[in-house]
Amino acid sequence: MQLSGWGRFPRVDTRLSSPRDERALAALIAEGPLIARGMGRAYGDSALAAHTVDMGRFNKMIGFDAASGQLVAEAGVTLGEVIAAFLPRGWFLSVTPGTQFVSLGGAIAADVHGKNHHSEGSFGTFVDWIDLMGGDGQVQRCSREENADLFHWTLGGMGLTGVILRAAIRLKPVESAYIRQRTIAAPDLDAALEAFEATYSATYSMAWIDCAATGAKLGHSIVMTGEHATRAELTPARRFHPYRTPAHGNLRVPFDFPGFALNPTSVRLFNEVYYRSNARKPELSTSAYGPFFYPLDSIRDWNRIYGRKGFMQFQCVVPLEAHAEGLRAILQAITRSGAGSFLAVLKRMGPQDSRLSFPMAGYTLALDFPMHQRSLDLLPELDRITLDHGGRFYLAKDSRMSAQTLRETDPRWAEFTTMRRDSGLAGRFASAQSERLGL
Known part of the structure; x- marks a missing residue:
């Protein structure tokens, strides 16, 4: 059978197994290389392999x-x-x-x-x-x-x-299922970055960023911050049921959109409408946890918007010392190409956590691009810009990066590859992504 990640690209021929218990799983591991798969929400091929094991049981x-x-x-x-x-x-x-x-x-x-x-x-x-x-x-x-x-x-x-x-x-x-939200309309990239730094003490922060905007509007954004609301901060009606929120996620995309639906013009119009509508909202509001943390979960099967060919996500993090010029170069490359991203998210990150953790102190930009030639031509340029500014990439979103790019941007994986080889793990656990990237 064929499987894909959430981006629906690439599609991989696989044998899919669903073991019922640990004994059955151990027997499958003994047969040779495989990769475990959960909900299939990794965007690319990190949970795909010639032998894929569904952990749903x-x-x-x-x-x-x-x-x-x-x-x-x-x-x-x-x-x-x-x-x-x-x-x-x-x-x-x-x-x-x-x-x-x-x-x-x-x-x-x-x-x-x-x-x-x-x-x-x-x-x-x-x-x-x-x-x-x-x-x-x-x-x-x-x-x-x-x-x-x-x-x-x-x-x-x-x-x-x-x-x-x-x-x-x-x-x-x-104390509740609600978030105290602050919304800041930033007219350009510099204003967005200033808003992030000014609200650094906020527990939660992110921004929707317009990747189709040019000139003085380059990088104009809606920055949002949030804190968990206490019961005392809720309206009297909500205090009686502080963990009860309206239903979230009742809509569904029923079919694959045609390939021409997402084009530079439609993306540009959507982004402008989205920016203006959010810029008019009150600066301070209260949101249920669903719309704040999981806005896309409100539309089931939203990946079908990109059509049968699917889409690719590009997510990089650029360190603090080069974040402004790196992000500006990425946005300028996107606007020159005409391959505007329909969904683009900017976040401030803290220091690296674990040995292989993606984040570093800086800014991460996540972008979705429909699967077509314009996107394929653009993404290697975005790779080079990230490399030139000392950044690296998030493997959970990757579907097409080269092994050379990974080696140049993130030398940590070389030690990981050596560990897997020396311990024998490489012969038991492998994904389409690990084979593509030489891990």
Whole structure:
């Protein structure tokens, strides 16, 4: 059968297995190289291989300590399931990416980050231990104290150190399911960056950025910050049910859009309307957690907007010392090409967390491009700009980077590759991405 990631590119011929228990999983590992797959929300080919293992049956929550907020759960449990079970009890994810349809194992393997990386770090910061099945079929408990080396390679190791079976993560206490949001309309890139720095103390921050704008409007953005609302900060009606929010996610894209639907003109018009409508909103407001953290989850199957050919996501991080000129060069390259990104997100990041963590102190820009020749011609140029400014790339979003580009931008992976070869892991765990990138 053929499988793809969320970007629907590339499509890979694979044998798909769905083991029911650890014994069946160990037998599959003994047969040769494979990669584990959770919800398939990695954009490219990091959860695809000639042999792909669906971890959907490893989906039980095992235990919760209300004193510490520690949850023990199997790797196939989704972040959305964690929220549904524990938000009504006053607990929320310490770190969440932009979708709740991610498995616990996938969040650890990619060491995902969220809108609070600058203030609280990545997902792995809140992982206490991992049970990992290795190439010999044996299970090891890995933590910062026990099998620490393997623990640190697994955070952000893209599933290439073994199969994550279960983990202990720490949730955070919250008084409501609402976010106090501040919205800032930034007329250009410099204003957006100034807004980020001025609101650095905010727990959550991000910006939608217009990649089609040119001239004096280059990089005009809507910057949003947020804090968890206390019960006292809610309206009287909401205080009675502080964890109850309106339904989120009832819409669905029923068919693949035609290829011509997303073109430079339609992207430019959408971006201008989006900017103006948000610029008119009150600066201070209260939002339910869903629209704030997971705006795209409100539209199921939204990847079909890009048509059958799919799309590619480009996500880089540029260090603080070169962030303004690097981001400006990227935006200028996009506007010159005419390949405007329909969805573009800018975030401030804090220091690197784990050994293979994607973030560094600086700014990350995530961009979606429809799969066509204009995009294919542009992305190598964006690679070079990132390299020239000391940046690097997020493998959970990558679907087409070259091995040479990875080596030049992120030498950490060379040591990882050596570790996999010397330990025999390379012969047991491999993805289409790891083969493409020489990992």
